[in-house]
Every structure is written in structure tokens, then in C-alpha cells.
Amino acid sequence: MENLQQLARTTFSNLPPEKQEKIVAAAVGEFSRHGYKKASINTIVRDAGISKGSLYQYFHNKEVLFVFIFERFTLLVKKAVAAQGRANVARAMDGGSTTAEQGSSNVARAMDGESATAEQGYSRIAEAGSELDFFCQVGRVLLAGIEFIDRHPDYFQIYLRVLFEQDVPMREKLLAQVRLFSREYFGPLCQAGQQSGAIRNDIPLAVVIFILDATLDRFLQSYAQGALDSDLDLKQSNREELLAQVKMILRVLKEGLAACGKQQ
Amino acid sequence: MENLQQLARTTFSNLPPEKQEKIVAAAVGEFSRHGYKKASINTIVRDAGISKGSLYQYFHNKEVLFVFIFERFTLLVKKAVAAQGRANVARAMDGGSTTAEQGSSNVARAMDGESATAEQGYSRIAEAGSELDFFCQVGRVLLAGIEFIDRHPDYFQIYLRVLFEQDVPMREKLLAQVRLFSREYFGPLCQAGQQSGAIRNDIPLAVVIFILDATLDRFLQSYAQGALDSDLDLKQSNREELLAQVKMILRVLKEGLAACGKQQ
DNA sequence: CCATAATGTGACCAGGTGGTCATATTAGTG
DNA sequence: CACTAATATGACCACCTGGTCACATTATGG
Structure with a gap:
């Protein structure tokens, strides 16, 4: 018992789940409101309803706690993207009206229908199938992002704070986790898109990848934070407006801004 | 004398310019390193070589100091854009090889040459002149931004911090200043672009505007901060590489990502 | 029921914060 | 020079920070 104590201690994971939940919720809330440095341990323990000593028994210091929370975020992201991937695969398997992934991509589903419509004057596309697939997939990624923000707005806030705060402890490593990951996802997608001629x-x-990433990122940031692009206020708009915006942006990404036979 | 004292006090602007400069530099440095809340007044007065009491005689509190500094930033931005505008006008006045605006847009100048080249398979553009002008102008805005960052990297950092820090005192008003302004600039440009058929x-x-703004903003952020888009590391690249990237991005914005006769 | 080990607790610490104010210093004027 | 008004100063304040640790509380097993 005594020698195990060194390693085992009172690990956080041994706590009753509801207590874990409360602590995590308190930490996520505080970090999302104030970022890393300005977040207060005192506030966290107060919100969590535990004493400071206890918290420091679970997590050696503030940094460890933060990394722990951030890793939960990357986990959530990976899950979301995996679900998104599975949905895409499932979609490829059979026509479209499957029962796969209910709940997880109810919004993303909205992307599939409209791709071929409203493409007048620009419609002689050689290998239509793969091209549609590419931009459709990009759209689904975007909608998956929106869905993620809807589900975990505070985690997304934490992510944004890490992105733009200089002195977060393991900043580069943390970001690398989720960015490398995004590149793992976007890289192959674009590469396949190029090879397939899409x-x-x-x-x-x-x-x-840069342009895609920039546009999608900004879109999600506007959606999450509001006040960034006050002209098209994504935060306030409803599902339909949002979908319309997404489609328009995808069209521009696809066809460009220049007017060549696209005048209405 | 006594009644004036209430209003006049020891205004900051009455200080010897070199002292002003030192204080501003100290404040800009500290705010750019740590954002608003984490910035330390103690550090600022130490760096500025004055006592805390003096600082609080010039600026009633931290907030006033910060707003003062940020307003210097918006001033710099307005100057830069005005210069950029003047350069464009000067360019329109006579052919191209003028002596106007030396120094101010030595980089932006690089944009003008290459617009018409490498446009095979996409080249029957009706009103070529105005279209070239539009994307060329966008490019010049981008390069002007790069030049601004080169000149005032710390001010740009402060701007980024305000963008992504929630609890900056007058956040919305401050951002509105520079954003409204950017819309004042981009709005007419795009509108003219649409009307001219560009x-x-x-x-x-x-x-x-959203897409343009998103792409340019992200480009500048990557250039200023680095580590955002590790694949194309803008921060490390030299002038030529940078210019090449800019041109490529403009091409994509113009022609889109889809492959329609653009295969090499 | 007790002894012992594990866990929870909050007063406490040094250090830092923005902000104040009595005092020292300087500048201006008769 | 002297007297006064303007300015500079930094010790000081209350408050907050992340982190510690002696002690109280609880759980375990004999």
C-alpha cells in the first residue's frame, strides 16, 4: 500500500463521476471566461464546491489542471471528427437516406442535397461526382464545426483563447495536437481533391489548405464570438440563414470572385 | 490658475516629447506582451523610468492609458490606409513610373506588374482593365498590411490581443473604430468592383467582404504571429516568397479552387 | 470500538496587483 | 533670495494570486 501511494495517490479519476463533472465544469467555465493566466483557482474551487487543498491533491498545479482540461477538448474534437468521418463513409456506402449517425450530424446532413442546383452558366463540369464530393465534404466539415460549437461553446472558447494567448503553458504542444490533427484531416482531403481533379x-x-482553413476558421470564430463580422452576424442568424451563408461561401471558394459569365 | 488646474492638470501632451515617447514605448511594449489585464502598471513605470504617481497624474487609471495607446494605433492605421489610398490615386493619375509615395508603399508597388501574366485558359475577360484593378488593389491592401506589421509589430500585437481578449475595457468601441474603418475601405472597394463588373x-x-477580410486577416495574423499555419510559414519567408504567396492567394480568390480548364 | 491510513480543509504564505497620498523636489515669480 | 504653486516620488493600502501544510474528518479493517 505504501509504495503504491506514491504513484496512485488520490487520482482524479477515482473520484465519483458527479464530483469529477462538477470540478471539470467549474474549470472549463473559468478557463473559458478568463483564459489560462487570468483564471482563478479560488473561483474554480468555489464553483466546484471543494476546498483548494483537494484540488491540489488531484492536480499538482494550475498548469496540470489546464492541460487536463485542454486534452478533454482535443478528445471531444477527435470524437466529433471521427463521427463526421464515419458519417461520410456511411454516406458513401449506400445512397443517402441511411439511418447512420442520427443526432451526430443532423445538421451536416443538410449539406448533401443542394450541391447541384443553382449552377447555371457554370455547369459543364467534367467529372461532376468527385468535384461535388469535395466541396460538399468541406461544407460538412464546416457544419460539423458549427455543431461542435453549439454543443461545447465553452470548450471552443478555451481553444480560441489558447490560440491568441501568448503565455499559455504548453501552448505549442497543445495547439499542435489539434492543428496537426486538422492538417491530418484537411491535408488528405485536399490532396485527394487535387488527384481526383475536383x-x-x-x-x-x-x-x-491555407485559404480553406482561413475561411472556415473565421466563419466559426464569427459564429462563436459574434461581433467579428457585424455585417453578416452569424451568431444571431438562424439555421436557414446560416446554411445559405455556408453555401454561398462554398460557391465563392469553388468558383472564385471574378465575374466570368456569372453575372445574374 | 486654480480653476484651470481642474481641467488642465499636468496633461500628458505637455511633457517633453522624448519623455512622452519613453512612456508610450513602455506601455506599448507591456500591452503588446501581455494584453490589457495582465499588463503591469509597475512594469510600465519601471520601463518608462518614471514613478507610479506620475503616471497616474497623466492617466487617471489603467483603462484610460490603454484607450490612449489604442487610439494611437487606430491613428497609425488610418495614416497607413490614407497613404495607401493616396498612392492608388497617384498611380491612377499618371501611368505608373511616378515618384509618388516613396517609402510608404515600396512593397505595395511590387503588386502592379504581374497581374496580367499567367492567365492562360481563363483570359477572355471583357472589361480587363477594371477587373485587374480590383484584385490588384486587394493585393496592395494586403501588402500595405504587411508593411504596417513590419513598421509597428507591437501595435499590431495589441490589436490582436484586443480582438481575442474578452474583458478589455472599451473593447467593442475600440474594435468598432478600426473595423468600421476597414469596412469603410473594403465596402466601397467591393461595391465598385461589383458595379464595374470586376x-x-x-x-x-x-x-x-467576409471572405476577403477572412483571408487577408488570417494572412496578416500568420505573418505577425507565426505558428498559425506551420505549412506555409509566412513569418520566416523572405520578400519574394511572400509575394509569390500573395499572388497565389489572389488568384484563388479570383478564379476559385475548382478545376475548370485550369489544370496545368 | 479502536487504531490507522487516506482524504478533505481552509488559514496562511510570499508575491504581485491597481491605485493613493503625504512628502520631497523642482520651477516660477516678485 | 524667498515664497508659492506645480510636479515627481515611492512607501503604503486593500485585495487577489497560486500554492502549502498542519490539522480535522472520514473510511477501513482488525
Whole structure:
């Protein structure tokens, strides 16, 4: 018993789940409101309804606690993307009206229908299938992001804070987790898109990913934070408006801003 | 004398310019390193080489100091954009090889040459002149932004911090200053672009501005902060690489990502 | 029921914060 | 020079921070 004590201690994971939940909720709330440095341990223990000593028995210090919370975030992201991936695969397996992934992508589903409509004057696309698939998939990623924010707004806030706070403890490692991951996802998608001829191959992959990432990121940030792009206030708009915006943005990404036979 | 004292006090602006400079530099440095809340007044007065009491004689509190500094930033931005505008006007006045605006837009100048090249397979553009002008102008805005960051990296950092810090005192008003302003600039540009037929008019203006703003903003953020888009590391790249990236991004914005006769 | 081990607790610590104010210093004027 | 008004100063304040640790409380097993 005595020698185990060194390693085992009172691990956080041994606590009753409801207590874990309360602590995590308190920490997530505080970190999402104030970022890493300005977040107060005192506030967290108060909100969690435990004493400071206890918290420091579960987590050696503030940094460990924060990393723990952030890792829960990356876990959530990975789950969401995995679900998204599974949904895509399921969609590929059979036509479209499957029962797969109910709940998880009820919003993303909205993407699939409209792809081929409203494509007048720009419609002689050689290998239509794969091209539609690419931008449709991009759209689904975006909608999955929206869904994630709806589900975990505070976790997303924490992510944003890490992104733009300089002195978060393991900042680079933490971001690398989720960014590397996003590149793992976006990279292959774009590469496949180029190979299948869905997207042009005279632009370096890195640039393609950059533009895609920039646009989607900003879209999600606007949706989560509001007040960024006050002209199209994503935060306030309802599902339909949101979907319309997404479709428009995808069209621009696909066809460009220049007017060449696209005048109405 | 006594009644004036209430209003006049020892205004900051009455100080010898070099002292002003030192204080401003100290404040800008501290705020750029730590944002608003985490910035330390003690550090600022130490760096500025004055006593805390003096600082509080010039600025009633931390908030006033910060707003003062941020307003210097918006001033710098307005100056930069005004210069950029003047350069564009000067360019329109006579052919191209003028002596106007030396120094101010030495980088932006690089944009003008290459617009018409490498446009095979996509080249029957009706009103070529105005279209080239639009994307060329967008490019110049981007390069002006890069130049601004080169000149005032710390001010730009402060701006980024305000963007992503929730509890900055007058956050919305401050951002409105510089954002409204950016919309004042981008709005007319895009509108003119649509009217002149340079860019498609089947997409709402707000969406056009959104995509433009998102891409340019992210580009500048990557350039200023690094580590955002590790694949194309803008912070580390030299002038030529940077220019190449800019041109590529403009091409994508113009022509889109889809492959329609753009395969190499 | 007790002895012992494990866990919870909050007063306490040093250090830092924004902000104040009595006092020292300087500048201006007759 | 002297007297006064303007300015500079930093010790000091109350408050908050992350972190510690001696002690109280609880759980366990004999």
C-alpha cells in the first residue's frame, strides 16, 4: 500500500463521476471566461464546491489542471471528427437516406442535397461526382464545426483563447495536437481533391489548405464570438440563414470572385 | 490658475516629447506582451523610468492609458490606409513610373506588374482593365498590411490581443473604430468592383467582404504571429516568397479552387 | 470500538496587483 | 533670495494570486 501511494495517490479519476463533472465544469467555465493566466483557482474551487487543498491533491498545479482540461477538448474534437468521418463513409456506402449517425450530424446532413442546383452558366463540369464530393465534404466539415460549437461553446472558447494567448503553458504542444490533427484531416482531403481533379492542381497544396482553413476558421470564430463580422452576424442568424451563408461561401471558394459569365 | 488646474492638470501632451515617447514605448511594449489585464502598471513605470504617481497624474487609471495607446494605433492605421489610398490615386493619375509615395508603399508597388501574366485558359475577360484593378488593389491592401506589421509589430500585437481578449475595457468601441474603418475601405472597394463588373454580383456584398477580410486577416495574423499555419510559414519567408504567396492567394480568390480548364 | 491510513480543509504564505497620498523636489515669480 | 504653486516620488493600502501544510474528518479493517 505504501509504495503504491506514491504513484496512485488520490487520482482524479477515482473520484465519483458527479464530483469529477462538477470540478471539470467549474474549470472549463473559468478557463473559458478568463483564459489560462487570468483564471482563478479560488473561483474554480468555489464553483466546484471543494476546498483548494483537494484540488491540489488531484492536480499538482494550475498548469496540470489546464492541460487536463485542454486534452478533454482535443478528445471531444477527435470524437466529433471521427463521427463526421464515419458519417461520410456511411454516406458513401449506400445512397443517402441511411439511418447512420442520427443526432451526430443532423445538421451536416443538410449539406448533401443542394450541391447541384443553382449552377447555371457554370455547369459543364467534367467529372461532376468527385468535384461535388469535395466541396460538399468541406461544407460538412464546416457544419460539423458549427455543431461542435453549439454543443461545447465553452470548450471552443478555451481553444480560441489558447490560440491568441501568448503565455499559455504548453501552448505549442497543445495547439499542435489539434492543428496537426486538422492538417491530418484537411491535408488528405485536399490532396485527394487535387488527384481526383475536383480542385485545380496548379496551386500548391499548402496554399489551398491555407485559404480553406482561413475561411472556415473565421466563419466559426464569427459564429462563436459574434461581433467579428457585424455585417453578416452569424451568431444571431438562424439555421436557414446560416446554411445559405455556408453555401454561398462554398460557391465563392469553388468558383472564385471574378465575374466570368456569372453575372445574374 | 486654480480653476484651470481642474481641467488642465499636468496633461500628458505637455511633457517633453522624448519623455512622452519613453512612456508610450513602455506601455506599448507591456500591452503588446501581455494584453490589457495582465499588463503591469509597475512594469510600465519601471520601463518608462518614471514613478507610479506620475503616471497616474497623466492617466487617471489603467483603462484610460490603454484607450490612449489604442487610439494611437487606430491613428497609425488610418495614416497607413490614407497613404495607401493616396498612392492608388497617384498611380491612377499618371501611368505608373511616378515618384509618388516613396517609402510608404515600396512593397505595395511590387503588386502592379504581374497581374496580367499567367492567365492562360481563363483570359477572355471583357472589361480587363477594371477587373485587374480590383484584385490588384486587394493585393496592395494586403501588402500595405504587411508593411504596417513590419513598421509597428507591437501595435499590431495589441490589436490582436484586443480582438481575442474578452474583458478589455472599451473593447467593442475600440474594435468598432478600426473595423468600421476597414469596412469603410473594403465596402466601397467591393461595391465598385461589383458595379464595374470586376467581381460577380450574384453574391451578396457582405459575403464578398467576409471572405476577403477572412483571408487577408488570417494572412496578416500568420505573418505577425507565426505558428498559425506551420505549412506555409509566412513569418520566416523572405520578400519574394511572400509575394509569390500573395499572388497565389489572389488568384484563388479570383478564379476559385475548382478545376475548370485550369489544370496545368 | 479502536487504531490507522487516506482524504478533505481552509488559514496562511510570499508575491504581485491597481491605485493613493503625504512628502520631497523642482520651477516660477516678485 | 524667498515664497508659492506645480510636479515627481515611492512607501503604503486593500485585495487577489497560486500554492502549502498542519490539522480535522472520514473510511477501513482488525
